[in-house]
Amino acid sequence: MKKDDAKQLADQAIRALQEELKAGRSESLLKYLDAMSRFHNYSWNNCMLIALQMPEATFVAGFRRWLQMGRHVRKGGTGIGIMAPLIYRSRDDSGADASPAVDKSKAAERSIRGFKIVHVFDVSQTDGEELPQFAAITGDPGELLSSMEELIRSTGIILKDEVLNSGIKGVSRQGEIAIAEGLPAAERCSVLAHELAHEWMHDQEQRRVLKKTVRETESEAVAYVVCRSFGLDCSTRSSDYIQMYDGNEGTLIASLERIQKTAARMIESLTHDSEMQAGESLVA
Secondary structure, three states, X not given: OOHHHHHHHHHHHHHHHHHHHHOOOOHHHHHHHHHHHHOOOOOHHHHHHHHHHOOOOOOEEEHHHHHHOOEEEOOOOOOEEEEEEEEEEOEOOOOOEOOOOOOHHHHHOEEEEEEEEEEEEEHHHEEEOOOOOOOOOOOOHHHHHHHHHHHHHHOOOEEEEEOOOOXXXXXXXXXXXXXXXXXXXXXXXXXXXXXXXXXXXXOHHHHXXXXXXXXXXXXXXXXXXXXXXXXXXXXXXXXXXXXXXXXXXXXXXXXXXXXXXXXXXXXXXXXXXXXXHHHHHHHO
């Protein structure tokens, strides 16, 4: 795949996604969010490219990275084309490369001057040693629930249970999250992720400039990605939210970027919390 081909593929997908959302359908966006839940360290654009080329992919890496992990790409395998930044080292005023020995701060600076196509391969295209078991939350609602509640409190947000108006399951109040009493554990996890996404993404300015339907779609998309990443299914609830989306194409692209970054931050925070808990239990 060439760079222009990848750009054209992504642009066509964005336009098709926008038309689908305008028609009140959410199947494609849920497909891309599924990819985000598996590849949260990749940009939303690359998640889309992976989903378009190999929807069934579960774990991808480059050719050399697979070799480092004791596996090799089978002969004849077709790589998945994604975009990688072209990163250049900053230069000083004289035009020379910054020297690490002279100025470490300048040497550490990097600038992106474009993108190139690189190819990754799914684990299903490789053979070799078994993959290592990465530490993560099992997906059990009870375990994820306690981690989610601890994450919220650790960021200084007040968390409380309240009797809310009929049909309302959670409220974000910029520094405080209220959750409806008596929710099942899995649903409580989803609502907590949704409201925390509001807290992280939608400050007073964002709440002023973004339509409520856009804000709700963004937060529910984050909740969907996070819950799917840990094995919980909230597709029906998320589909209902996403069908409300009424932003334009430019808003959609900005939304996808916010969704990816916020979901990645939440997943990484929850995974770190679970590793800490596992370490404490071993010590105990």
